[in-house]
Amino acid sequence: MIVKNAELETVCGITSKLPENGQIEVAFAGKSNVGKSSLINGLMNRKSLARTSSAPGKTQTINFYAVTGRRETKKEAQGMVSADEKVYLVDLPGYGYAKVSQNEKQKWGKMIEDYLHKSSQLKAVFLLIDIRHDPSANDKQMYDWVLHNGFSPIIIATKLDKIKRSQVQKQVKAIKQGLQVEKGTRVIPFSAETKQGREEIWSVIEGFLDAE
Numbered sequence: 190m191i192v193k194n195a196e197l198e199t200v201c202g203i204t205s206k207l208p209e210n211g212q213i214e215v216a217f218a219g220k221s222n223v224g225k226s227s228l229i230n231g232l233m234n235r236k237s238l239a240r241t242s243s244a245p246g247k248t249q250t251i252n253f254y255a256v257t258g259r260r261e262t263k264k265e266a267q268g269m270v271s272a273d274e275k276v277y278l279v280d281l282p283g284y285g286y287a288k289v290s291q292n293e294k295q296k297w298g299k300m301i302e303d304y305l306h307k308s309s310q311l312k313a314v315f316l317l318i319d320i321r322h323d324p325s326a327n328d329k330q331m332y333d334w335v336l337h338n339g340f341s342p343i344i345i346a347t348k349l350d351k352i353k354r355s356q357v358q359k360q361v362k363a364i365k366q367g368l369q370v371e372k373g374t375r376v377i378p379f380s381a382e383t384k385q386g387r388e389e390i391w392s393v394i395e396g397f398l399d400a401e
């Protein structure tokens with residue numbers, strides 16, 4: 190995808206209404222600090238449109254980034270113009286952050302749950318796992334929960350730049366085993382530093398746009 194425009198369009202708190210304009214959504218879930226907002230910036234080619242922080246618990250609302258782009262298609266190579274496409278990249282608050290009060294945790298959990306339940310435009314859920322670590326009990330719970338809601342989670346192994354190349358396959362395997370993923374589940378290693386994996390993630394998103 191060649192991104193032409195990206196903006197933060199809607200911020201949803203606990204009681205807010207979801208956008209209703211028929212535009213498809215793909216959401217990014219994962220533990221606090223795993224790199225959801227950084228990944229969204231990477232996809233949008235923006236440095237800091239989605240706010241990131243080295244301290245976990247940065248994103249506390251559901252943020253809808255409206256992205257308009259155009260694909261690099263054969264048609265274009267032949268001089269034909271392809272139409273603009275629009276998609277929402279949905280940044281979710283992270284889970285598993287110990288410093289948040291029990292009450293806050295419940296509110297956020299309910300907010301994420303409601304969103305995943307209610308959005309009719311949500312086509313895919315990406316679950317982010319730090320490539321350095323085995324999945325936690327919370328990660329496994331999230332994976333199962335997303336699966337039970339009718340989505341096949343696509344796993345993104347984040348912070349790829351933090352490990353040696355020779356360790357990548359071993360870690361990908363550990364993530365698959367830890368989550369006990371369904372057969373055929375994709376695990377895409379990604380680095381917000383080098384942008385490795387960006388094209389592969391966009392091609393998955395484009396697949397959902399095609400299915401519409």
Ligand SMILES: Nc1nc2c(ncn2[C@@H]2O[C@H](COP(=O)(O)OP(=O)(O)OP(=O)(O)O)[C@@H](O)[C@H]2O)c(=O)[nH]1
Pocket residue numbers: 219220221222223224225226227228240241242243244245246247248249281282283284347348349350351379380381382
């Ligand atoms: N080296 C490296 N650092 C990363 C990468 N992705 C994210 N980070 C860093 O990890 C920290 C957390 O990133 P965020 O994108 O804010 O994480 P988040 O999942 O949105 O966190 P919450 O909003 O708290 O749920 C920041 O300091 C980022 O710079 C990556 O691919 N490589």
Ligand SMILES: [Mg+2]
Pocket residue numbers: 225226227240241247248280281
């Ligand atoms: Mg965030």
